[in-house]
Every structure is written in structure tokens, then in C-alpha cells.
Amino acid sequence: MSGSVLEIKNLHVSIEDKEILKGANLTIKGGEFHAIMGPNGTGKSTLASAIMGHPKYEVTEGSILLDGEDVLEMEVDERARAGLFLAMQYPSEISGVTTSDFLRSAINARRDEGDEVSLMKFIKQLDKDLDFLEIDQNMATRYLNEGFSGGEKKRNEILQLMQLKPAIAILDEIDSGLDIDALKVVSDGINKMRNDKFGCLIITHYQRLLNYITPDFVHVMMQGRVVKSGGPELAKRLEEEGYEWIKEELGIEDETVEQNA
Amino acid sequence: MAKNMPEIDEYKYGFADKDVSVFRTERGLTKKVVEEISKLKEEPQWMLDYRLKALEHFYERPMPQWGGDLTGLDFDEIIYYVKPSEKQGTTWDEVPAEIKETFDKLGIPEAEQKYLAGVSAQYESEVVYHSLKQDLSDLGILFTDTDTALREHEDLFREYFGKVIPYSDNKFSALNSAVWSGGSFIYVPKGVQTTTPLQAYFRINSENMGQFERTLIIVDEGASVHYVEGCTAPVYTTNSLHSAVVEIIVKKDAYCRYTTIQNWANNVYNLVTKRAVCDANATMEWIDGNIGSKLTMKYPAILLRGEGARGNTLSIAIAGKGQVQDAGAKMHHLAPNTSSTIVSKSISKQGGKVSYRGLVHFGRKAEGARANIECDTLLMDNESTSDTIPYNEILNENISLEHEAKVSKVSEEQLFYLMSRGLTEVEATEMIVMGFIEPFTKELPMEYAVEMNRLIKFEMEGSIG
Numbered sequence: 189m190s191g192s193v194l195e196i197k198n199l200h201v202s203i204e205d206k207e208i209l210k211g212a213n214l215t216i217k218g219g220e221f222h223a224i225m226g227p228n229g230t231g232k233s234t235l236a237s238a239i240m241g242h243p244k245y246e247v248t249e250g251s252i253l254l255d256g257e258d259v260l261e262m263e264v265d266e267r268a269r270a271g272l273f274l275a276m277q278y279p280s281e282i283s284g285v286t287t288s289d290f291l292r293s294a295i296n297a298r299r300d301e302g303d304e305v306s307l308m309k310f311i312k313q314l315d316k317d318l319d320f321l322e323i324d325q326n327m328a329t330r331y332l333n334e335g336f337s338g339g340e341k342k343r344n345e346i347l348q349l350m351q352l353k354p355a356i357a358i359l360d361e362i363d364s365g366l367d368i369d370a371l372k373v374v375s376d377g378i379n380k381m382r383n384d385k386f387g388c389l390i391i392t393h394y395q396r397l398l399n400y401i402t403p404d405f406v407h408v409m410m411q412g413r414v415v416k417s418g419g420p421e422l423a424k425r426l427e428e429e430g431y432e433w434i435k436e437e438l439g440i441e442d443e444t445v446e447q448n449a
Numbered sequence: 450m451a452k453n454m455p456e457i458d459e460y461k462y463g464f465a466d467k468d469v470s471v472f473r474t475e476r477g478l479t480k481k482v483v484e485e486i487s488k489l490k491e492e493p494q495w496m497l498d499y500r501l502k503a504l505e506h507f508y509e510r511p512m513p514q515w516g517g518d519l520t521g522l523d524f525d526e527i528i529y530y531v532k533p534s535e536k537q538g539t540t541w542d543e544v545p546a547e548i549k550e551t552f553d554k555l556g557i558p559e560a561e562q563k564y565l566a567g568v569s570a571q572y573e574s575e576v577v578y579h580s581l582k583q584d585l586s587d588l589g590i591l592f593t594d595t596d597t598a599l600r601e602h603e604d605l606f607r608e609y610f611g612k613v614i615p616y617s618d619n620k621f622s623a624l625n626s627a628v629w630s631g632g633s634f635i636y637v638p639k640g641v642q643t644t645t646p647l648q649a650y651f652r653i654n655s656e657n658m659g660q661f662e663r664t665l666i667i668v669d670e671g672a673s674v675h676y677v678e679g680c681t682a683p684v685y686t687t688n689s690l691h692s693a694v695v696e697i698i699v700k701k702d703a704y705c706r707y708t709t710i711q712n713w714a715n716n717v718y719n720l721v722t723k724r725a726v727c728d729a730n731a732t733m734e735w736i737d738g739n740i741g742s743k744l745t746m747k748y749p750a751i752l753l754r755g756e757g758a759r760g761n762t763l764s765i766a767i768a769g770k771g772q773v774q775d776a777g778a779k780m781h782h783l784a785p786n787t788s789s790t791i792v793s794k795s796i797s798k799q800g801g802k803v804s805y806r807g808l809v810h811f812g813r814k815a816e817g818a819r820a821n822i823e824c825d826t827l828l829m830d831n832e833s834t835s836d837t838i839p840y841n842e843i844l845n846e847n848i849s850l851e852h853e854a855k856v857s858k859v860s861e862e863q864l865f866y867l868m869s870r871g872l873t874e875v876e877a878t879e880m881i882v883m884g885f886i887e888p889f890t891k892e893l894p895m896e897y898a899v900e901m902n903r904l905i906k907f908e909m910e911g912s913i914g
Contacts, residue, residue: 240869243861264868265877273869280866284884290870293880297871331884348870 191218191385192255192271192355194239200249201231201238208234208445210412211250216356219384223398223423224391226409227431229444232391233277235409236360240274241267254356269298271355275345275362281333287344288314288328291351298352317350320380322373338365346377356387363397375400395427408434410443462555463684463714466654469547470573472532476657477525480504483627486530490596490630493603503616503626510620516775516806517744522718527659527690529628531573537594538578548572555681557650560896566645567592571662572652574630585643590674591636592647595663598634605636609667613696613724613752621720625661625694632662632693637672637703646675646708646894651691653681653717659690666697666705668731673704677897684714688743691717697725699733701755706734710897712904713742715772721747729755729784736892737764739776740904748806750779753787753818760789765889767908768801768833777806777838782815782848791822794886798829798909804836809850811843818845824854827885829878879909 194216201209208231216222224232238245239252241264252259254270262270282290291314296304318325321343333341342362349357359378363371378388378401390403398406398420406422407414408431416422416434425433435443472489474482483504487497512519538544541558552558552570561568567581569592576594585592591602598606616626633649653660668674680691691713699705705725713719719742725733735749751760766774774797780789795803805824826835837854859881867877883890883902890898 240865242865263874264865265871265873268869268871276866276869280860280863282863282867282881282884284887285880290867290880293872293876294870297873297876352870 191387193217193253194272194356194387195253196235196239196250197253198250199235199238199247199252201234202246202248203234203244207248208412209238210445212409212413214389214407214414216387216389218355218387220405221382221388221390221401221403222405222407223403224389224407224409224414225393225395225423225426227393227443229446230409231412231445232393232409233360234412236274236358236389236391239358240264240272265297268354273349273352273354273357275349275357275359277360277364279333279341279345281331281336283331283334285332286329287332290332291348294348294352313351317347320350321347321377323347339367339370342366342374343370343377346374349381350377353381355385356389357381358389358391360391361393362390363392363394371397372400395423398423410434410438410440412445415440462681462712464554465656465684466547466551468655469545470531470533470655471535473528473655474530476528478504478507478527478529478624478628482529486628486630489532492599495607496599499611499616500627503623506617507620507623507627510623513620513746516746517773519718519744521688521743522690526657526687528655528657529659529661530630531655531658532575533572533654534575534577537576537597539580541578544570544578548577551652551654552578552650555650555652560648563896565648566643567647569594569633569649570652571631571649571660573655573658574660576631581647588641589638590641590643591634593634595632595634595665596630598665602634602636605667606634606665609665609696609698611696613698613726614694614722618722621692622694622722625663625692625722628659629661629663629694632664633666633676633678634664635666635674635676637668637674639669640671641669642673643675646677648677648679651678651680653689653691657687657689659692662693664693664695666695666707668697668699668703668705670700671702672700675706675708677708677894678710680709680711680713684716687716689717691719691721693721693723695721695723697733699725699727699731701728702730703728704732706736708736708893708897710738710740710901711742711745712740715741715743715769717742719745719747721745723747723749724752725750725760726752726754727758727760730757731755732759732761734761735764735778736889737762737776738889738901739764739766739774740908741767742772742774744773744775746775748777748779748808750781751789752781752783753789754783756784756786758784758787760787762790763792763889763892764794765886766793766795766803767905768795768797768803769908770799770801772801774801774803775806776804777808779808779810780820781810781812782818782820783812784814785816786818787815788819789821791820792888793824794827794889795825795835796827796829796882796885797833797835800832802834802836804838805854806838808840808842811845811848811850813844815845816847818848820848820850822850822852825885826856827882828856828858875909879906882909
């Protein structure tokens, strides 16, 4: 396998002086699909936002490296251009900017001046991806996320993923609020990305999504750290037995970040 | 977020060209100056009398104490009339080379070739270039500078001049009426529809110059016209004054759209009176973009005096460091079933101040009239401010009035979202701002929309630190 490598080492992250991540470790390589599971309030989304560089999240200790480069030294847009992508749980609405104009700008942001994507080529690919995700063609001319239903927003995030083709994507609860048909379509989109170069980190607290996307690795997060890792069988066991057995095994009473380990 | 943003704060049109004027009045405003202007223009006696009455009124009228700080405006320091060349050209070759060069830099001759039906270019006090496509003049359309209109179409001119905005309307309409020079005169005959816009371009070049163009547009029954004006001036350390008066008459079933993109340097006081009257089923639209200037006070008005008349005002105002945009709209519903919409978009950055000041009046006869007002403000930072000051006067119970006002900030979440897709902070901010003013830019002819977006980009580059 080849592709990029994202290494997260001993990551500590605070919001407004409150520590949420307390030493998270994780390595994602190109070609691998990882799933992070865990109950609410254990720091999963914080990990996603911290990797992408959300200004509210302060990294107090540890490192994030992408192919050996220090991600923490990069601005948000530099991280994106270096190959990271975050499908957000709550994508922002941008009034007055059409989805297609935005997409084209985002594609061109990663290309050199004078090497912008041709309009015809862009439209062709966009139409193809819209069809694949069973999105109405008119979404391209609607303002970005404005007035979109929850499901439309999620599909739009996957549309962007397919269009931007990042090296490593983090999908933060891409399954939340989706009905079963939408979940299938979104999963198809993600699976279509799979190749020996593309790495993906799927954050979810439902096993449901993993019926459609088979991860190579499954991690459980509690108290702001990755406390257990395994293969797809770990997700199956979590679905059948819940999280209690892990807590017992590790002697954890409260799995949220409120507690110190 | 971004650490190394360039601080670009210059004004692209701020270049000053060398003075080529052939005549200018002495500084300050006296009876002699007014007489001199009138004499030079070989005006009929009635116009001189009108100017002198207006001057009297200007002297008597106190400075407005609202809207913005006018204390920096010294009427004695201003030069009220500057004649840039001996004659007006109808081809660019007839325009003095230095002046032509200025308009070249501003892209006017190029735009004319591509998509304009007629062009007027005013430099200082006089229109130096004027053209109208033959097919339009064959239809009987008159498009000249206002001085020529007075000379060549005196009866028509006199019938309408000063009727929509009398000199006594306010201090600055009095000032304009006393010293007016240049501007556009348009007459569109009954039933004549134009599709391509007529454009005028106003350029101030001299320091301490006052530009007082006077525009008069008459759209006869069932006719339609789109007029576009743009304005720029060099950056000087002392102040210049732009005080125009624009009067528009839109007759029964006629349509007029007046698009303005003002991009003054930040030492220009921009104090303009614009007003249109609409007869039955007529439509008037002000598309008004205000970028730059030190202080703008401008409230385009529409008097809906005929049944079913419609008025729309769509404006944007951008105030940066040290700038005040006090802009708005006035709608007077004076007849049954008249309708109006006001959409005001303002952006304030680097400590700039934008205010929406508006008046919607429903007279006793405004049975079934409707008005809709929408004011949106985008604040780029914490030092910038905005105000919304709406006045409503309602003398008829059977009307409907909706008002919506919204102030928003460029949010951290929006920036994060766009940047996470690879856009730089500047690109992301631009995108949010362009999206904000999109309802305005989409109303502009394509070429202007492109120019507008370029201008906004330029404005925004300096605003992220």
C-alpha cells in the first residue's frame, strides 16, 4: 500500500481551558479505513476538529504529522491543500454562493494559477457525482447548504469529498440524521473513494454505518483517548454487547471526558 | 488565523493626472463665481436667475446636523468650476490626450466598444466626450450632457428642470442648483424601448474640486431606459466635494433603471440628492452601489404618484477605515396600489460606520399600497459599526408594510468551513462577502458585476489582519 500517513501522537486538546483530548494516539495510512466509535462526550468530534485546525480547539501537547510534516504548524487551508479533508457534522451555510461556484473555487485552490480546472470538465464530473449520490441537479445552483435538509447537507459533504479527492478524509458523524436510503447512497460514495492511496477516518457512534462501509480498523474512544483498537469484529461485538464490557475490562466508570482517568 | 496577510489599503483609482484645465474659477463660492459659470456657458437669463436664487437659499440654509460630520467641509476652500478642455469630443481622438489617457486607464472606451449604447464622460466640471449609437438617436432618444440640453432643447429642459427636486429641497440641492455643470440629459420618446445601457462616467481630477453634475431623465409613456453611472477621484490629502442632483420622470407605463457604482477616494464628501417620480403603472429602480468616499449621504427617493406605480431600491454600501456611509432610500406612496421594495446591504470594516436611513410614507390615497424593506449588515470586525434608522409615516389604514433588519458577522465557523476546503482566509472572506452582496451584483450588467466583484475583492484584501 502507498499513499499518505497521518500520525496523531499523544494529542492533548482543550476548549476554553477545559481539556477534552488527553493523549490520543492514532495512525492512518493511505488505503486504510479506520472507524472511531464511542459514546457521546468522549472526544471523537474534538479529535476531528483538532486535526483540521478549528480555531476554538487548542492543542496543548502532542503532535499531528502528515507524511512527516507538522500539521499543527499549518493554517486550516494549508492542511486542506496538504491533503486533509473534514466532512463536518454541521456544515456552515454560505448565502449567495452557489454550491458549484464554491466547489470550483475549492478545486482550483489546490491547483496552480493558470492550471484551473476547465469549466466543461468540471461540470461533467459534477453531474456525474451528483447522479451517483442521487442529488437533484439543482443543488449545484442552490446556495451552499442554505435551506438544505440534514440529509442534503451530508450528501453535499460527500459530494465535496468526491470532488476534492483528499489523501486522508475524516468523516465526523456523516451518518447522523440520515434515513436508510440516504445512508446507503452516502456509503456508496465513501466506498467509491476506496483505493490503495486513500485513507479515511470514520467517526460514528452507531455501528449501523459500518454495515455499509467495512473498516480495516476499529477504535474505541473514552475519556479523551483511544482505549481499545481492533478489526471489524470489534464493531460487531460493540453492536451486540454495547460499551459496558470495555469499561469493565479497563476499569472505567465514567467514559466521558469529564472524568480523569 | 492567517498570520501574514498583506495590508493592502490603497485605492486603485487614486492616481492623479496632471492638470490640463483651460479655466477654473477662484476658490470659494460667491455671486461672481456663479455669474461667471453662467456667462461662460452662455446661458439664458432665466437660468442665471435660477442659479442666483438657489445661491441665496444655500447661504441661508443651515448645515444639516444629522447623518454625518460635515465640519471638515470648508465651502471657501473648494473650487466650484474647472473647465478641462475647450470643446467636447464625439470621438475619443478629439479628447485632449491627457484626459483620454485617464479614461483609458478606467477602461471606458473599451467598455463602450463592447456593450454600451451611449457614453458620456465628465472630467471635472464638463463632459469631455459624448456619443450615442446612431440607431438610438434615430429612434428620437436624446442623450446629451445637461448643458447641451439647455442650449439645444430649452423648452423640454425648462419644462422638467428643477421640478422633481427644487433648489430649496435641501442645502446641497441649493448648492448644486447654483453651480451645476455637466451631468446627463436623457429623453426617451413614447414607446421607445432600449435594451443596452447608456453610461456616464464622472471623474474628479483636481484637488479641492467640487463636482456638481446635474442629471435629468425623462422616460415618456411606455418607454424604457437603463442608465449607468460610475465615479472615481484621486486620493488627495484635502477634501473634494461631489454634490449631484438627479431628477427622473417616469411617465405612465414607462420603466427606468438607474445604476450607480460610486467608488470615490476616501477624501470625497459625497452628498447627493436623487429623486424620481412615477406615474401610473410606471416602474423606477435605483441600483445604488456606494464604495469609498469620506462621507456619503444619499437617500434615493421615489414618488409613486400614479396608481399601480412600482419603486425598487437595491443598494450596497461599504465603509472602511475612517469612512461613513449614511445611505438609505425614500418611498412615497401617494396613489392606490403602489408597491415598493427596499433592499439595503451594507458592509462595515476596519472601524467604518454604515447607517441605513430610510423613509416609507403612505399618503391618504395609498389604498392597497405595499412596501417591503430589508436591511442586512455584515460587520467584518468588532470595531466597525452599523445603524438602522427607519421612519414610517402611515396615513392610510389599508396598506401593508414589512420590515426586516439583520446584522451579521463573518463567522469563525463559516471561515473554518471554507478554509477546510483549501480556500485561504482572504479567499474565504471574499467568498462570504460576495455571497452577501450577490442580490446586488446579480442585478448589474455582467461586465459591471465582474468589475464589482473585482472591486470588492480589492476592498477586502486590506481588511484582514
